[in-house]
Amino acid sequence: MTSNNWINLAQDDETRIETLRAHFEGHAYDPHWHDSYLVGVTEQGVQQFNCRRNRHHSTPGNVFLLEPGEIHDGDAPEDGGFTYRMLYLDPQWLQREISAVFQEAPANTCLAFASTLSTDSRLAQATARAFDVMHHPELRIVRQHALNTLLQALTYNLHWRKKYAQDPRLPRVAQLARDYLHDHMHHNVGIDELTAITGVDRYRLNRAFKSAYGLAPHAYLVQLRLAKARRLLALGVSCADVANALGFADQSHLGRWFVRANGMTPAAYQKRCTNVPDR
Template sequence: MSNDWIDVRHSAKYQIETIQAHFEGHAYDAHWHDSYLVGLTRQGTQQFHCRRHKITSQPGDIFLLEPGEIHDGDAPTAGGFTYQTFYLSPAWLDSQMRQLFHDTPSSYQLSFAKTLNNDRPLARQIANAFQSVHFGELTMVQQSALDNLLASLAVHSHWRARVDNARLPLASAHRAREVIHSQFNEDLSLQDLANAVQTDRFSLTRAFKKAFGIAPHAYLIQLRLAQARIRLAHGERPAQVAAELGFADQSHLGRWFRRAYRLSPAQYRQICTNLPD
């Protein structure tokens, strides 16, 4: 019998999702989010792959992931692990952090120096802010806790210039990603994608895996799942979302959604909107 559980809350006010969960054994497959993740391991040992490294997070450790960073999750020891995580909208976090970093050019984007650290003051601020937001404290209490979190997070953040994809060593992979983003709800073939960036599909697959860690088809599925989260959070029905994003049917969307997020599309929609499916 599984002892896994997950508790998700959605705050439209701050464009923030908060998740606390417990997993034993395999937690979730490799996936990415279009949010910044700021999390804290509360109990047990959490293990995941990110930035081409295997990362082990112990109680009190902090994990920081940028949008698009591929990661998975496993519990390598008995008893599993428990964590708390903020999913922060890039637009919201950018606007808030620019108030702390004055005169940062608009062409720069926020980045985290390391995926894992054990800064105890930051861990306390994550725990305090999570308690305030997840459990709906008074607005002023939430804002104060989030401000303290952002101030502590600033120590581990920096701004990096946005790179012109055409000048990157794996330019064909980056151009292919742009094509995927522009046509993510269409039935693109690998050959279509290779033709669009003027290469062959074998070279493209190798370059794409080297640039982003997964094959083009896997990236397309993750992008569709990220779009599904947005649409479900706005109240669209799973069947409608599946049809408009190119999934074969609602059950096809559901299988992929549960593998990545451990929730069904209907459960996620209800958490975000309080609407029954």
């Protein structure tokens, strides 16, 4: 990070919604994903990121929308960098709140964003307003009204996508390897274990996995652990215990990966999530 980069993050106790305002110049963060739905608005500059196999350029007033598990990165292609505000919406919270808007949600479905970037000015205003009242101490009824306005604006950018146990578009070997990584994310998994359960050599496995999920198996495992690390840190688990529980060599090892994906240290992230002023 350059000396001009900064991050301001907080978490709401009631909804567990995280709010983040940040500024980056040059490289911002490496490819990673989150367990939350991300709704953000670009304030200043050009925010460049890769997602869904496309490169996007978000400019002031644009809203960017990412689903849980969507791999994305970030950098500033122009001098002066970019500034943005973002809300991390818990999937269960969003599903429950949106379901209340619809009379009946289709069976066996989950919420999905219709597009990654939106120029909907109403959504941009609702996102910025929701950020403001969630990021700073405000009356509970004011926060709830702002969130309701955001949800109403989001309904025009959401659709119900049918859930699937396994995506038939993806190679079977990639699915097997991914399932194994999820089941053994706390272990010191080796590529030899993945080749044994998939029945292919490491070169074909790497090609199939990266084609399916956008990352090599080792990088995918790291991101899987980092997503869990965010949850544990927000609950107040010590950085050392998080590193030990998730299979990192030590606290410094966790810290190096965490900074590359989130732009801040685990300790800084935890402090911002657990020291939210009483509402």
